[in-house]
Amino acid sequence: xxxxxxxxxxxxxxxxxxxxxxxxxxxxxxxxxxxxxxxxxxxxxxxxxxxxxxxxxxxxxxxxxxxxxxxxxxxxxxxxxxxxxxxxxxxxxxxxxxxxxxxxxxxxxxxxxxxxxxxxxxxxxxxxxxxxxxxxxxxxxxxxxxxxxxxxxxxxxxxxxxxxxxxxxxxxxxxxxxxxxxxxxxxxxxxxxxxxxxxxxxxxxxxxxxxxxxxxxxxxxxxxxxxxxxxxxxxxxxxxxxxxxxxxxxxxxxxxxxxxxxxxxxxxxxxxxxxxxxxxxxxxxxxxxxxxxxxxxxxxxxxxxxxxxxxxxxxxxxxxxxxxxxxxxxxxxxxxxxxxxxxxxxxxxxxxxxxxxxxxxxxxxxxxxxxxxxx
Numbered sequence: 001x002x003x004x005x006x007x008x009x010x011x012x013x014x015x016x017x018x019x020x021x022x023x024x025x026x027x028x029x030x031x032x033x034x035x036x037x038x039x040x041x042x043x044x045x046x047x048x049x050x051x052x053x054x055x056x057x058x059x060x061x062x063x064x065x066x067x068x069x070x071x072x073x074x075x076x077x078x079x080x081x082x083x084x085x086x087x088x089x090x091x092x093x094x095x096x097x098x099x100x101x102x103x104x105x106x107x108x109x110x111x112x113x114x115x116x117x118x119x120x121x122x123x124x125x126x127x128x129x130x131x132x133x134x135x136x137x138x139x140x141x142x143x144x145x146x147x148x149x150x151x152x153x154x155x156x157x158x159x160x161x162x163x164x165x166x167x168x169x170x171x172x173x174x175x176x177x178x179x180x181x182x183x184x185x186x187x188x189x190x191x192x193x194x195x196x197x198x199x200x201x202x203x204x205x206x207x208x209x210x211x212x213x214x215x216x217x218x219x220x221x222x223x224x225x226x227x228x229x230x231x232x233x234x235x236x237x238x239x240x241x242x243x244x245x246x247x248x249x250x251x252x253x254x255x256x257x258x259x260x261x262x263x264x265x266x267x268x269x270x271x272x273x274x275x276x277x278x279x280x281x282x283x284x285x286x287x288x289x290x291x292x293x294x295x296x297x298x299x300x301x302x303x304x305x306x307x308x309x310x311x312x313x314x315x316x317x318x319x320x321x322x323x324x325x326x327x328x329x330x331x332x333x334x335x336x337x338x339x340x341x342x343x344x345x346x347x348x349x350x351x352x353x354x355x356x357x358x359x360x361x362x363x364x365x366x367x368x369x370x371x372x373x374x375x
Contacts, residue, residue: 042154137178157272295363
């Protein structure tokens with residue numbers, strides 16, 4: 001497997017004023033139109049919903065493609081068929097294949113991955129693909145998957161405002177317009193407060209809106225995610241066996257690495273995600289006041305994240321981490337700063353302290369890797 005630390009793609013550029021993948025696909029004969037697609041959009045919960053859908057549909061179809069992000073340990077995690085990750089050999093071959101288009105059209109990081117996924121899924125003749133948006137919806141290149149079965153909308157909140165906008169109506173518009181005309185949009189129950197706005201946005205699109213149910217779960221933020229998946233699968237695929245919802249969580253999503261003392265890692269990195277994490281933690285562990293360690297990306301609203309955390313937990317620590325997205329601790333004014341988070345974390349566990357680690361999905365994998373090596 002190709003580590004996320006390896007410089008695999010020839011470019012790290014994330015955004016352009018104009019994107020050109022549509023032109024490349026047109027030149028290739030629009031192969032994406034052959035792929036029946038379930039689109040997943042939202043601010044939080046996309047990864048979990050994508051995972052649950054994949055587990056369920058893989059029991060019914062021989063080849064269910066999954067395109068998701070970000071990668072956790074290995075680059076290969078972004079593209080899979082029925083839980084089998086794309087091989088190193090295939091990844092390198094497809095990258096070589098699209099190299100001329102990268103250079104000619106100045107494709108961005110996510111455009112390259114999307115192009116590789118489309119070509120791979122077509123060559124493998126997948127029955128359908130579950131496609132998780134990178135950022136947003138209608139402005140995201142995953143919108144180019146036009147053979148749409150339906151769209152699932154997870155919890156919506158503030159994140160990536162520099163791309164999606166700074167007000168909730170603009171963010172909602174970007175995300176819900178992922179739903180193509182005359183299709184269905186399945187809406188997570190934690191978006192019920194936005195239903196009127198969603199209906200207004202889609203009033204001329206002939207999109208049927210279906211509200212997902214809620215399933216009891218001790219991790220509160222998974223209740224709406226699992227309910228959304230259940231509603232969608234029962235209505236669109238007549239699936240009635242939901243044992244797959246008991247599967248272990250996605251890596252880095254309220255993941256309990258050990259219980260005594262407690263060590264939980266969670267990739268909550270925006271205000272809505274932090275709020276959901278806190279509610280879930282208090283619900284499951286009402287009598288614990290853990291040591292909280294936070295590592296955030298520089299472009300996130302980390303000041304709000306830290307204010308919310310400090311209102312609920314008395315022992316809040318912040319740390320930088322080895323990644324180009326890591327924040328500058330000199331600009332962080334909330335929480336006690338720690339330099340060597342590995343030594344600090346090891347000491348806390350050795351002293352029998354419960355620990356909750358949260359923040360960037362670039363930081364959480366580093367913590368997990370350290371933990372597995374340490375143990």
